[in-house]
Amino acid sequence: MIEGLYIHIPFCNTKCPYCDFMSFVSEDKSLMDKYIKTLKKELLLHIDNNLKFNLKTIYFGGGTPSLLEPEQINNLIDFIKSNVKCVENLEITVECNPETYRYYEFKLIKEAGVNRISIGNQSFLEKNLKILGRKHKPNHTIEMVDSAFKAGIYNINLDLIYAIPGQTIEDLEKDLYLYTKLPITHISAYMLTVYENTPFKEYIQNNLLTLPDENTSTQMFFLINDYLEDKGFKRYELSNWAKDGFACKHNLFYWTHKQFLGIGVSAWSYVNNERFGNERNFDMYMQILETGKLPIAYKEVVDEEELKKEKIFLGLRTTQGIDKTLIKNTEILNQLENDGYLNIIDDKISLTPKGLMIINQIVSYLI
Ligand code: SF4
Structure with a gap:
């Protein structure tokens, strides 16, 4: 939906x-x-x-x-x-x-x-x-x-x-x-x-x-x-x-991986486990729709593995964080927590401001 x-x-x-x-x-x-x-x-x-x-x-x-x-x-x-x-x-x-x-x-x-x-x-x-x-x-x-x-x-x-x-x-x-x-x-x-x-x-x-x-x-x-x-x-x-x-x-x-549709030149969508992007050239976008076709220029299926990575990458941007079950390597988690980069509260992991500052590095450790 x-x-x-x-x-x-x-x-x-x-x-x-x-x-x-x-x-x-x-x-x-x-x-x-x-x-x-x-x-x-x-x-x-x-x-x-x-x-x-x-x-x-x-x-x-x-x-x-x-x-x-x-x-x-x-x-x-x-x-x-x-x-x-x-x-x-x-x-x-x-x-x-x-x-x-x-x-x-x-x-x-x-x-x-x-x-x-x-x-x-x-x-x-x-x-x-x-x-x-x-x-x-x-x-x-x-x-x-x-x-x-x-x-x-x-x-x-x-x-x-x-x-x-x-x-x-x-x-x-x-x-x-x-x-x-x-x-x-x-x-x-x-x-x-x-x-x-x-x-x-x-x-x-x-x-x-x-x-x-x-x-x-x-x-x-x-x-x-x-x-x-x-x-x-x-x-x-x-x-x-x-x-x-x-x-x-x-x-x-x-x-949070809700489904959204983007319309218009260059707009992106995420629907039914597919991510797709529209034509970026304005004239092309208009012409394709003129012929009654959708102006989709790029499409990829987000499989289980990719979805898991995205849940980690995108979820860690938010203060509500991600489910602890998404990360198997507890040793790295404990190290990052001890160094003040993340908090583990109940079943949730979220980054501290210090962790958010280097979010890309942390995500690459975790996935
Ligand atoms: S050109 Fe300036 S105003 Fe237009 S979208 Fe880019 S940043 Fe925004």
Whole structure:
């Protein structure tokens, strides 16, 4: 049974130099209309293939979903609700660029059931935003939070990026102070990753930008957790903190092996022990659906062995951890526990902040 639906909206108003998501610059409303029609076609093809749904979450990610008109978002939500079985208290998230929606737009999408927004703020410091190539100003995010709140959307996430070139520990403290002053429920904090084939990679290679050293990045990693926990945000996953009751249900599906369907260019799905990914080229994606076929470009069966590995890898990202029975080598477990990298409580294993810092190494020991 599919419980989560991800919808990829690839349009952005600028291409950030660090980004390797499938997104491109376009504000062409007629192209967006065409894309929405294609998304509907894709969903109907899955329904024709007998996929079974009991949707608990819908997530509009991207790209920048808030470049769509609210009416376009609402039209798609209504279409989903009338074609797919959904629970009453659906969690519906829309990722927003701080420069876009305000009170009027939030009021409209709330009417269609949107009850959670995720704002790509990244930082409140102008120097960080400039280096990250973000166009918005800090006050745009403050205005956006205020507007969403006034429109009755209270479940609000703010993204934060750290370990940015030139960023100091004091800069991060200022950011954390400003984040936690706002009436938000959730913070996703990611260490800046430098991906291949991005302008950022070139800047770093050509010494035009320098990342903070390992010691500073490690200090930042621990500072974020200590600061946020102190302000009432509980970590529930490696990069995610929430006030009580506000963990993102949709993202938890990814880490707990619930079935989810992704529609849209480059979207991924996990259904009936199969993982599949859509075509990444926008024109190809549109053309394939035009011919009435699903735009699946990659598919793999997740067998028992692979599933076990994934349960360990993904489950250890969460603070609820994994079942102890998944790990046979108790000697390594005891060693890691003695060294302060993990906790074993009853039948559950979970990583400590020190363990989360080196999660990839720990996972490779365990599997
Ligand atoms: S707004 Fe987000 S998706 Fe768009 S280019 Fe920037 S980081 Fe990538």
